């Protein structure tokens with residue numbers, strides 16, 4: 537049998553993350569540990585309830601009601617209303633049972649995308665990240681008035697080096713007219729032959745506006761990526777069935793069962809970008825394992841550094857288990 541234990545955690549973002557959803561300053565989550573004989577496997581439950589996953593409290597309630605001895609049957613029958621729990625437990629099960637001797641898909645390491653702060657702070661941040669080797673950046677829009685952000689965007693595209701890829705992430709915060717204006721502006725910028733490539737605009741409209749986003753993706757060459765619309769496996773399958781064939785930005789940590797996600801991506805050969813939920817090294821390693829296997833077009837993974845107050849993750853993780 538396999539023993540189960542868990543530890544909630546809280547980590548403070550430095551700096552807080554500004555998006556159209558608001559300001560996010562702490563990341564709450566749960567690290568789970570499975571022990572069988574001398575083998576130990578870790579998994580992470582890192583919900584984002586405003587993306588449609590369960591809340592941290594719901595995940596904690598689920599963990600608290602589990603028996604200390606856990607079975608494969610319990611893990612693979614976690615309900616779909618708990619996608620972050622499905623991911624955390626199944627990752628830990630894979631960690632303890634198979635990934636030790638299963639060669640991860642042979643991969644050249646995927647490039648990383650770095651998140652730029654919203655607003656004009658992006659203009660003074662990209663340089664140090666470029667020095668660290670990043671050549672794909674994601675910038676949040678829909679945070680400040682559109683005229684302000686368009687002016688910053690023009691400046692950013694003039695100063696970013698050749699061959700840099702820029703992603704714009706609206707978190708569903710634009711109106712149809714604003715999305716139209718952003719896509720038209722991207723088209724104009726790309727036509728001027730600036731060196732930067734606008735790789736895509738992520739979730740320009742709310743998830744209820746899939747039809748409008750499908751229309752926009754037919755009018756403009758600049759790609760559209762969906763993440764809030766495809767946050768879990770049910771939404772992913774629904775969007776695919778409704779005809780979405782653009783980019784799917786997948787956050788494995790809140791998508792649900794890794795084995796089911798793997799099956800969906802391999803079956804439908806979708807154009808996927810893999811993105812973080814600002815999880816710790818535990819969830820990040822499990823998510824990047826999936827990204828390495830399933831990134832058909834080798835797009836940069838959205839796991840660029842986001843600074844925490846604790847700098848050393850391994851030490852932090854060990855201390856978590858020493859506490860209480």
Ligand SMILES: O=C(O)CCC(=O)C1=CC=C[C@@H](O)[C@@H]1C(=O)O
Nearest residue numbers: 555649651674811812813838839
């Ligand atoms: O995808 C990336 O480049 C980094 C992760 C990221 O942008 C996000 C993580 C979690 C919630 C959101 O604020 C945001 C996103 O919308 O993708």
Ligand SMILES: [Mg+2]
Nearest residue numbers: 705707738763
């Ligand atoms: Mg996004």
